[in-house]
Amino acid sequence: MRALIVDDEQNIRKVLNVLLKEDGLEVYEASSVIDANSLIKENYFDIAIIDLRLSDGSGIDILRTIKEQNPETVVLIITAFASTETAIAAMKLGAYDYVTKPFNLDEIRIVLKNIKEKIILQKKVKELQQYADEYQNITGKSDAMKRVFNMIDKIAPFDTNVLITGESGTGKELVAKAIHNRSIRSDRPFIAINCASLPAELLESELFGYTKGAFTGAYASKRGLIDEANGGTLFLDEIGEMPLSLQAKLLRFLEEKKIRPIGSSSEIEIDVRIVAATNKTLNKLLEKGEFREDLYYRLSTFEIRLPSLRERKEDIPLLIDHFVKLFSRKFQKDIYRIEPAFVDYIMQQELKGNVRELKNIIEKEVILSEDGHLKCTSCPTVFNQTYAINTPLENSINLNEYLASVEKELLNKALQKANGVKTKAAELLGLTFREFRYRLSKYK
Known part of the structure; x- marks a missing residue:
């Protein structure tokens, strides 16, 4: 894989270069918008780490250029001048995430690890989709x-x-x-x-x-x-x-x-x-x-x-992704997130009707989806979240303290289920890593 670093601070480029090479990436560096654009025209990059403020322009312009030329490039924005407006602008243009300077090395390692895993998964899914097309949309890697x-x-x-x-x-x-x-x-x-x-x-x-x-x-x-x-x-x-x-x-x-x-x-x-x-x-x-x-x-x-699907459960997430895309196009729905709880629920079902039954489930859920989220309308509540609602109000309670205790318990359960891996725990709760880390930090 190939990575591009765009930052006018040499020390920052050196640090990021070392971190990327640790993961076996081929690294290119640029200190200006002009140099970055020249490299983008000549090369395909899997990852681009772009500083928001450069001596001759804005990193947003580089983000726009790289996305126009290589839409699949995963872009991470780094900046010492973070704001809600800049974050929203970067995300709208297709940035994966942004980190603020000065950044923690362990934190940036985790972000880069997540980006690498995302790229590998995207390539596998693309290969499988091409393979599926050859076999009349018979999707499977088992x-x-x-x-x-x-x-x-x-x-x-x-x-x-x-x-x-x-x-x-x-x-x-x-x-x-x-x-x-x-x-x-x-x-x-x-x-x-x-x-x-x-x-x-x-x-x-x-x-x-x-x-x-x-x-x-x-x-x-x-x-x-x-x-x-x-x-x-x-x-x-x-x-x-x-x-x-x-x-x-x-x-x-x-x-x-x-x-x-x-x-x-x-x-x-x-x-x-x-x-x-x-x-x-x-x-x-x-x-x-x-x-x-x-x-x-x-x-x-x-x-x-x-x-049967019971004999190839590892294919179920791929089939879900395939049918979500199929019905999103059919019903003109823009589905950009599939709740992990939904996938977990489907994985636990017997699905005696196999792929046909799964297809019918996905069709229904795509139709019922709202705000670009695919949830399971027929699933039982995940992690027993309903007990907080069903608790009788026999005595007065402090709602903030009660909700905090529920949140803390769910964070702990997710961490236990993920064997302490925070990125996995975040996925189980449908949170980004940043959201999960913020919630976790509240309880020290």
Whole structure:
């Protein structure tokens, strides 16, 4: 990573240079607005530490320039002339934070550590978003999902049938689309049908098509979905719900690559790749005689099992971030903060509906969000904060002292949960590090 220091005091630059190099950063220095602008034009900086008052101008101008050229650069303002107005102006232009001179070395180390962690996280999220785009927005960094992605990469180019298994809501159709889009058939049709959505007779006519007059109500001939998918991929969702009689007809098509529409006397040759999916355990259906064994082996040349969210909880924060951005755009909401309590609450839920259930929760919360904050309207109060409200007023109390005791207890609980790491404790309480440190200092 690369850092820029802009300060007209040489001693300040030296100190900051040492601190940044401790973290392995490549450091550039400038003592004026002119020198800083010249470096910004020639280089990309991950971090910029800018003095507010310089001999030839204002650090605000440098902040504006660097944000116009490199919006992702994290900027820290340092100044001996701090005021609410300057802080607000800097934050509006995209500054991460500001510190006042003379600054404490331990304090500046913590701020720089937080900035470095923020940059690393941003880069990881960006990489994952790019990775997710390649896989039809299948977001995940867990080992379980990496195995799924690896399997997609391996089998997609080869023209074989695939069976996708997993609980409802795990994203089976998205995986089927990813296989299609990474295959040699990507420029041909992708046709999907849910085998549980239609009764047997209608499902057969939808799949195989029919001729005019084949049955009552067949006033015109209709192409079947298998024919429509010719040259491409046919996705059969919930294949475990397909009636046995229709399973036999599907098996014959898989063996001969021909279909006969209902009422037709001739067959049509079809070239299509079959990707099937089920949330049922097909082995149990085989034992019960509810699913044909020969069809199972035809469909499951390769089998991809999708993990439930309970098996990849580390992906939940990424999915939350993904869906918040998705619904923020859809509903024109500007969400700039997700309450840590909300993420913690979601992480503790069973989410039997998996990604689909999580998506529905996020959609609701984005709609209900206010002031750019995503909170959990259905969450129980975090850290038992409601006990302060529910306490009966049997005797008179000193409200300030009572609220102070509640605040002190929550600060202590957060510190305990964060193992003494103040930055983590601040996040647990939804505070900035500065706010947390200020509140903590009140109780010495």
